Amino acid sequence: MNVEPTVRVEDKLYYNRYLVDVGRPHVTVRAHTTPSPQLLALLSACPARCYELNDNGQVEITVDGCIECGTCRVIAEPTGDIKWSYPRGGYGVLFKFG
């Protein structure tokens, strides 16, 4: 995908505070063999780069760095590719400034 090599999102997420709800991801990807165009779009559109391709060419999500923007929901929930909710109360990203 067209991910710019010079920008490391991990470094940006490092500034943020999170309370991770271990074992209860609030966004999940439906099992698939070949990803849909919508799922592939998330590789670049997610501002926290939570979506990655695994070795088998499937799209996986790690929600720990999610900033809860809702972009992936807008793109890939209508096709049923992902399930999207908010984290449980108090969990997830905690903006100090916002």
Added chain:
Amino acid sequence: MIEERFDAIVVGAGMAGNAAALTMAKRGMKVLQLERGEYPGSKNVQGAILYADMMEKLIPEFRGEAPLERHLVEQRFWMMDDRSHVGMHYRSDDFNEERPNRYTIIRAQFDKWFSSKVREAGATVLCETTVTELVRDDRERIVGVRTDRRDGEIHADVVVLAEGVNGLLGTRAGLRSRPKPDNVALAVKEMHFLPRETIEARFNLKGDEGVVIEAAGTISRGMTGMGFIYANKECISLGIGCLVADFQRTAQTPYGMLDHFKQHPSVAPLIAGSEVKEYAAHLIPEGGYKAIPQLYGEGWVVVGDAAQLNNAIHREGSNLAMTSGRIAAEAIAQVKSRREPMTATNLSLYKKMLDESFVIKDLKKYKDMPMLMHTHSQNFFLTYPQLISKALQNFVRVDGTPKVEKEKATLKSFVKARSWTGLFGDACRFTRAWR
């Protein structure tokens, strides 16, 4: 489980929810407000410009109490190509007035304060509580909510949905559809810290004076998008946003675009040497008037971003949120004072009052703008900025070319890029949408 019954439940403690909860509590109603964040503001992202007029209508004495950053004395509009910007700046000492009109704020801090006023007014505010579902009775009326914190249901006469742009509850309950990729923009934002004196020197400010820069052009790479740079007291808010549909189509990354914007030769010196302390992202409703959903029903109303009440052209959102929250609350209080039930017919008063306000009037004025910007994004965000930059460079650069030839060259470049009919069409379309 909360056994008691409430006059109203407000979902969300952002601008719209706080305005609604405050207004109803002040009128003596029994209000429960639920917020999923650790504290109000911990999930919220804004530029952020606060418009004083709408705040004053809620808390007249806010200037002396609220955490405000700088009052704005200057507004800059930049049209950018890759190496230049064409700017229009408006600065006036008139803005150094006793009751300034606009301020920069930091949302997480502001919301916390705003919420303290809601509590003072007598509302019950529960944080760290995500509302998971709306509860209906056997006649399909909304009668309460379910949360992830307690078992069972919490009941109220009316539910005010102030849940922000994603509007998950309303969508799940079938009250409105999910935002569409071409009706919402994704904005990413960073907070850059610098010593106060450095900010004041770089932006030509003294004391608490502030300035904001709105930027458009090739920074969004031909997509419908805008950048912003806002001066706070000891930090600079910097961000950029584009329609989700454009991100989806182009496979550009939001952080790539943000870093590109930061490296622009007009921007980089403003933030040089800063310490970044946060990276945030949020959606902005951009669909305008045509995207406004049903605003009320049996036992519910929707306010703020959840109702798509956002004026993307003027970058106004929080004021529309506050105003719609306040007006919905006033309508509810009127229905209650008449001792009537919260039926759709009675709650239609909210829509009637909102139609009369600047909220709907402004959105109506620009009803064709979102579509125009989207369908012609290449022209408005790529071609024109480049042409105008070239034209001005041609105008100011002294190189011995006769002025007549320079003007001809400029005109030719416009016609070549857009053709006469294209230029005429763009001008007509723009004027029509602006009117």
